[in-house]
Amino acid sequence: MENSRRNFIKNTAIASIAAAAVPAKSFAILHKDKQPDEQTIGHNGFTYKVDKNWAKISVTNTPLANCHEMVQDSKGRLIMLGDHTHNNILIFDISGKLLDYWGTALPGGHGLSISKEGGEDFLLLTDCGWALDRTGNTYGQSGQVLKTTVDGKLIFAIGHPRTIGIYKDTEPFKPTETAVAPNGDIYVADGYGSDYIIQYNSKGQYIRHFGGHNNTNPDHNLRNAHGITVDTRDKSNPVLICTSREENCFKIFTMDGKFIKRIDMPGMYVCRAVINENNIYAGVCWSKNAQGKQFDGSGFVTILDKDNKVISNPGGEAPVYKNGILQQTLQAKNATFMHGHDVCIDEDKSIYVCQWNANHTAPVKLTRV
Template structure:
């Protein structure tokens, strides 16, 4: 889900190298992170498995790829790596938006976020209160987390429209209220409240979040894991300690980034749309994927222009002209470093596979 956008033009003139294309136009990306594109990866029928928006995807301990969407005929679709549909379930989440996975006692569990935005038959978006639901891998509900005002931590006029969760090393659950009041709310593994931070009205602007769309645990420093939070309207990620103390920000100029996805030393993210060179948001189909290295430097933008640094400062990045993405909402990285791209507002298309070469 996103707010209304204004259409703007892309910059004229580009090279295949800047667009991340190989000589035969079959590859996208830059440097060592280049990919073949497979738009027909998902072997599903729109009649038997209809889609509105493919919001997020995770991989379970069996190697299966689990996608969450917002069509209540089948909120959850489970694929093997060839794109064959293995299972589907879920009919209760018209705002199906965020999906995280955890392992407890050798068993996989899902945290499903219904953000509260749903699309009616006329195509209009309608808001309602959101919720977070913990299930087992087959959809059996374990518990749900509802509006924080029921436990006294939100005022009556503060909206709760969560977008994402992350699971900490001790099982704590971090809920990003990205379409509501922009707090990160920390619960224990049983869904009991611990604290919240972020929001929009802190005296120190570093503590504020603007569209806290995503959240993830960064284990790259194994002795000191941190929390990476999206501040999408500010075109950045903000990094906090696990108890909510601000550490630093990662600026992503021009990029309206969705949730951070950690894989080894790299941070991946879908870019839902970008700004133009003048800093104006580009409407329409301006999404791509971005990849950062261990030092949080952008090293590849599949579907976007090549990253450019001047005096160690990243310059604004646009979608590469002629590219195929429409609002990249999430990515999932498998053990072979292939990327599966979920898109919002992309004509009901299924996930796209990017095979690493």
């Protein structure tokens, strides 16, 4: 039964694990020196209390490598994707209790999006094609995109774009993110490969692609197209928010790939934009130091208002604008995060922060205060 459950790409539903099956020992218990952090972080009314021990998971049965992304389903459950092949997917309730876990086939598990069709939730997962071997060294492979049910039943897979003639043999495909439009179209960000945004219909059939990094107009280029989001805050005019992480900015495109504008985020290596009501939230995977150089171990969360102006940087310094231009933002002196990779916002406006390369830490909860 356990072997059947662990076979992620079989086209069969995976039974839920009973709560009694979740071991009592958790990260919070095994690491008594890491008690809940009472620190309050953030700015301008977007302030939060930090809880680093929110996730009640077993270090034996549910080991973590990198917590890449998290979404919330229509039942209020929090679904996390990581790249540890003992359990790619972890499903929590709002208190941090582990409800279910599955998946062993995504050593480069990276991007996680959710959509609803006919009253049912579906997941879109990306494997970016990067993984670690047994000695801890990184190796590369072709990436893939999978559409599944919430319990792991495979609907379809999207493979290398060269199979349909839109990539050259020399162009790598290492997808990092997906987004689903109101009409069901799927947008794939090839953020670790060739930096294209590829649009498919709801059945995974190719429509067009744009971006890349060889356009005459540099505004049309993407440099590390790490994330993509459909922005429906103006319901009559949805747009795409694409991350150009190496340029420290978001770039806005029409739904058919025409460049509109950019949102500069000086000093911030931002991940995907997450829309909640009128705000944009994003993890900052690295930040720059005072000398303007990227440095490891940095990162925080950033929050923008309805006008795409930064209003709070939990874990970073307060935003500063001069003559309407955002100045470089540094990590706060008392660092809270290492490489903030994604955020998920619940109905209470609490933020769940997933971190990459952060000593195998579970998601951190920021409770709005």
